[in-house]
Amino acid sequence: MVEMPWVDVAKCNGCGLCIGVCQHQGLVLVGNVIQVVEGEDCDWCTHCEAVCPTGAIHCPYEIVIVG
Amino acid sequence: MAVQSDFFKSIAYFAGLNEAELELVRKHAFEKSVEKDEIVVYEGEPAEALYFVAGGVLKIFKTSTEGKEQILTLVRPGDSFNDVPVFEGGQNLASAEAMMPVTLYGIRKTSFYDILKEHPRVALNAIQVLSQRVTHFVSLVEDLSFRQVTGRVAKILFEHARTGGDGKPKLTQQEMAAMAGTAREMVGRSLRVLEDEGTIRLERHRIIIADEQALKQEAGIA
Numbered sequence: 001m002v003e004m005p006w007v008d009v010a011k012c013n014g015c016g017l018c019i020g021v022c023q024h025q026g027l028v029l030v031g032n033v034i035q036v037v038e039g040e041d042c043d044w045c046t047h048c049e050a051v052c053p054t055g056a057i058h059c060p061y062e063i064v065i066v067g
Numbered sequence: 068m069a070v071q072s073d074f075f076k077s078i079a080y081f082a083g084l085n086e087a088e089l090e091l092v093r094k095h096a097f098e099k100s101v102e103k104d105e106i107v108v109y110e111g112e113p114a115e116a117l118y119f120v121a122g123g124v125l126k127i128f129k130t131s132t133e134g135k136e137q138i139l140t141l142v143r144p145g146d147s148f149n150d151v152p153v154f155e156g157g158q159n160l161a162s163a164e165a166m167m168p169v170t171l172y173g174i175r176k177t178s179f180y181d182i183l184k185e186h187p188r189v190a191l192n193a194i195q196v197l198s199q200r201v202t203h204f205v206s207l208v209e210d211l212s213f214r215q216v217t218g219r220v221a222k223i224l225f226e227h228a229r230t231g232g233d234g235k236p237k238l239t240q241q242e243m244a245a246m247a248g249t250a251r252e253m254v255g256r257s258l259r260v261l262e263d264e265g266t267i268r269l270e271r272h273r274i275i276i277a278d279e280q281a282l283k284q285e286a287g288i289a
Contacts, residue, residue: 003272017124017143020103020167044271046240050251051124051166053143060237063228065276 004036005048011056018048018057074121074172077145080192088186095178101125101169110162114152116173120144123169129161138252139207141166150197153179207250219247220257222286224267228276237272261285 004026014032024041027034027048034057046059075081075089075096084092099118101107107118110129120142127148128138139161142148152159153176174182183190223246229235240258244251258274261267266282268275276282 015144017167020123042271046255047166049239049241051141051143055241058239058241059272060239060242061272061274062237063224063235063274063276065228065230065279 002038002040002042004038004042005044005046005057005059007034007036008056008058009033011054013054013056015053017051017053021047021051023047074119078119078147079196080147080189082192083188084186091185092174092182092189095182096172096174099171099173101165101171103165103167105165107163107165107169107171108149108159108161110160111158114149114155114157114159114176116175117147117149117153117179118163118171118173119147121170121172124166125163125169126166127161127163137256140203140252147196150193150200154193154197207253216247216249216253217257217260218285218287219249220254221261221266221282222288223247224261224274224276225279225282225286225288 012033014029014034016029016034018034019027019029023045024039024043026037026039026042028037029035044059048057049059075092081089081092098121099107101123107125108114122144125142125148126138127140127142128136130136142163148163149159156176183193220243223238223243227235227238238246240254241251244254247254258267258269261282262269264281266276266278266285268277
């Protein structure tokens with residue numbers, strides 16, 4: 001399974017601003033709520049998280065030590 | 068194209084105006100459609116108009132002499148930008164670039180002066196809007212004692228780094244910003260600086276701490 005951003009549906013107001021900034025068609029509006037389309041194309045630019053006015057979209061980072 | 072009549076009712080500048088007054092304001096406005104990545108105003112050029120966002124999102128940013136970009140804020144539907152240089156009568160203080168297709172309503176400088184003369188209520192509303200803007204930028208200036216922010220972000224990364232299979236939570240940039248007491252834009256900038264220094268690497272959904280010692284030093288951890 002590909003790691004993807006996730007949407008807090010309780011906070012999503014369906015404004016669609018995230019769809020506008022996504023360069024990989026990774027988000028769709030279903031009813032009045034955003035859903036993430038799973039796929040390898042998402043480059044984790046986090047623009048969707050940045051533009052969301054309600055903080056509904058989350059692009060979490062795993063922080064690991066290798067050196 | 069005719070300006071959408073209901074839009075200006077929701078704009079803070081025009082709060083308290085009646086229908087007849089709003090109609091006079093609308094007559095001064097023009098509609099502008101902007102493509103993704105198109106720059107609407109360029110930093111340093113003479114300020115010509117104040118804009119209100121009807122649809123889409125723009126980033127407001129300044130560019131350093133080395134070409135580095137500092138995002139000051141994002142503007143969304145209902146927000147305005149380029150207010151200060153229009154009131155001041157000088158140059159655009161920052162650039163504005165569309166992050167997606169955008170619809171704007173603009174009012175030219177000379178037209179806005181006429182509106183202010185005709186409707187003193189708008190001037191009072193403008194004071195309130197600009198006061199909120201000052202508060203935002205005072206906070207940003209505080210954050211722009213920049214190394215302190217990067218140090219706080221480095222400390223957060225160190226404290227939340229996973230080793231082995233421990234169950235430490237993943238963090239969004241928004242969460243890091245809240246922990247560091249800073250704006251999300253500053254977290255993004257701090258991560259880029261740490262990456263440029265080779266201290267971390269950013270991979271799709273992972274932050275790799277490549278140099279733990281350098282990170283601890285940045286964080287001020289012994």
